[in-house]
Amino acid sequence: MSQEGRNRFGLDVGTSRIVLARRSGEEYQFDSQLNAFVSIPWSKLTCEVLEKERIPHARSDGQILVFGDASERFADLLHTETRRPMLEGALNPEEPEGLSVVRAIVELLTGGLERKGSKLCYSIPAPPVGSPDAFKFHRVALAQMLEELGFEVRSLEEGLAVIFAELADFNYTGIGVSLGAGLTNVCLAYLSVPVVSFSLPKAGDHVDAGAAAAAGEVATRVRVLKEQYFSLNGLSSDRLPGKLRQALRVFYDDLIRGVIEAMQEAFEQQRALPRLNRPLPLVLAGGTALVPGFRDRFEHALRQTDFPLRVSEIRLAADPLHAPAKGALVAALADM
Numbered sequence: 001m002s003q004e005g006r007n008r009f010g011l012d013v014g015t016s017r018i019v020l021a022r023r024s025g026e027e028y029q030f031d032s033q034l035n036a037f038v039s040i041p042w043s044k045l046t047c048e049v050l051e052k053e054r055i056p057h058a059r060s061d062g063q064i065l066v067f068g069d070a071s072e073r074f075a076d077l078l079h080t081e082t083r084r085p086m087l088e089g090a091l092n093p094e095e096p097e098g099l100s101v102v103r104a105i106v107e108l109l110t111g112g113l114e115r116k117g118s119k120l121c122y123s124i125p126a127p128p129v130g131s132p133d134a135f136k137f138h139r140v141a142l143a144q145m146l147e148e149l150g151f152e153v154r155s156l157e158e159g160l161a162v163i164f165a166e167l168a169d170f171n172y173t174g175i176g177v178s179l180g181a182g183l184t185n186v187c188l189a190y191l192s193v194p195v196v197s198f199s200l201p202k203a204g205d206h207v208d209a210g211a212a213a214a215a216g217e218v219a220t221r222v223r224v225l226k227e228q229y230f231s232l233n234g235l236s237s238d239r240l241p242g243k244l245r246q247a248l249r250v251f252y253d254d255l256i257r258g259v260i261e262a263m264q265e266a267f268e269q270q271r272a273l274p275r276l277n278r279p280l281p282l283v284l285a286g287g288t289a290l291v292p293g294f295r296d297r298f299e300h301a302l303r304q305t306d307f308p309l310r311v312s313e314i315r316l317a318a319d320p321l322h323a324p325a326k327g328a329l330v331a332a333l334a335d336m
Helices: 044-052 069-078 098-109 136-148 158-166 204-215 219-229 242-269 294-303 323-335
Strands: 008-013 017-024 027-034 037-041 057-060 063-067 119-124 152-157 174-179 184-190 193-200 280-285 311-316
Touching (some): 008 158, 017 098, 063 069, 063 098, 119 323, 136 152, 152 323, 158 280, 158 323, 242 294, 280 294, 294 311
Parallel strands (some): 119 152, 174 280
Antiparallel strands (some): 057 063, 174 184
């Protein structure tokens, strides 16, 4: 592979995880870290132990910030919640350390790689309908941070990134839906050009928080139980409490209904939809779409509506967790 290809990267900056994509020969390679941290009191001895154990950490205002995948283990040991640099798809205004933690995680993921002059395309959330500047600070702050690390950068909305990752065989024409932790991003594209793109603050966190409140559980525990035992096809494990199982079904159905209604409204309001002579494929991506039975449930719900566009197929991305990062890399390889 050419040197040019080796120095191009895709980065998905998600509420739950940060994923770096790069090419290795003809294959795509992904590295990821949890986008979270915990703070512990600073001491020189603790720092030395963390260094010895190669646990990623940083010092800030008399605290040690343990970040990335290691933060979850520390949170379990300390019986506390991890803290998130991002909320609902963007930098969390309640976490002043948010951007510095995201930077530290990106440095961890790109350690040993040539950053200076390398081309990097990073994912951003599409703005909600009617709020074009909603995520401007997030986009600009990430761009400045990545440029300080030496990258030449451009941004790509997450729904379009899913289309770039999955719909090459359709000349990048179709609908991409990325259901992450903080946001759901939707894009309708024609020949790689975005026609309608928006986000809504309903995604995995919405399901977890709603189900936790209904079942009297903690959201973090709900997420773990959901990932291990829950299914939308009627095959949930008996290890999942019945009340929680029911609550998860209710809030997943609410999420699916909300996403489809938002798409209907956005597409119907668009005055210049492309005149297509064939139905469009729709691709689902993101960790929230990984629950067994989600695709079938989504398709059943959409087929029951008077959807404004003809949809040929609804399928799950080949690699739902990594599709946005892969799409960002496709853009970096093709356009930069």
